[in-house]
Amino acid sequence: MTKDRETKGKEETKERSAAAGDSSAESGIRSGGTAHQHRQGSNEAAAQHGQTAQASGTAAPRNEMDERFLRLLADFDNFRKRTLRERDEVRKQAVEAVARELLPVLDGMDAAIASCGGFDASSQVADGFRNILAQALSALQKFGVERIEAVRGQMFDPSLHEAVGITSSADVGDHRIVQQMRPGYRIGSRLLRGAQVIVSSGPGSGAGGSSPAGGVSSEGGRG
Incomplete structure (x- = not known):
């Protein structure tokens, strides 16, 4: 009986030891799995951080390139506008220079037309000069040159007219x-030459004669 109890006690002790060993092994397995999961999570977090840092490092040069490209576009647009303005100004100056050289020729045609009244067949000669003058004015008009004609009774405008005489007039x-003595010319708002005119001083006591224009101020009044 005593041996049986001892044998049974030893067997129970072995079973408890085996159970304890299995429990320890299972606990170790669980601990190992948890540690592995922790290391795996750490590796994934590190990988994500690296990808984020790489993306940030790539975005910075890209943004800088975009800004440089936009600045380059703005500089080119300013250069294009400045070039167009300079080209237009050079064109206007060239047209103005040519027009000024042609003014004496146009004045000569006007004088020739006015002098045709004293010759035979003056109408045909005058018509020929008028046609030539009309063609010349049409060609100049294509470049923005306009003729300024002063009309009798029109208010004197110092920005368009040049007073060369003053006379009394009843009407x-x-x-x-x-009276207009010589037409004027302009290019757009730029005056090439004002129309030379005689300005009225109003009704006078005499028959009325012209006098130098020194008495007409820039405001159109008399000094």
């Missing part, structure tokens, strides 16, 4: 144009 009011 033309004060500071108004009595």
Whole structure:
């Protein structure tokens, strides 16, 4: 009986030891799995951090290149606009220079037309000069050159007219144009030459004669 109890006790002790060993092994396996999962999570976090850092490092040069490209586009647009302005200004200066050289020729045609009245067949000669003058004015008009014609009774405008004389007039009011002596020309708003005119001083006591224009101020009044 005593041996049986001892044998049974030893067997129970072995079983408890085996159970304890299995429990320890299972605990070790669980601990190992947890550690492995922790290391795997750490590796994934490190990989994500590396990808984020790489993306940030790539985005910075890209943004800098975009900014440089936009600045380059703005500089080119400013250069294009400045070039167009300079080209237009050079063109206007060239047209103005040519037009000024042609003004005496146009004045000569006007004088020739006015002098045709004293010759035979003057109408045909005058018509020929008028046609030539019209063609010349049409060609100049294509480049923006306009002829300024002063009309009798028109108010004197110092920005368009040049007073070369003053005369009294019964039918033309004060500071108004009595007669045009020579037409003027302009390119757009730029005056090449004002139209030379005789300005009325209003009704006078005498028959009325012209006098130098020194008495007409820039405002169209008399000094």
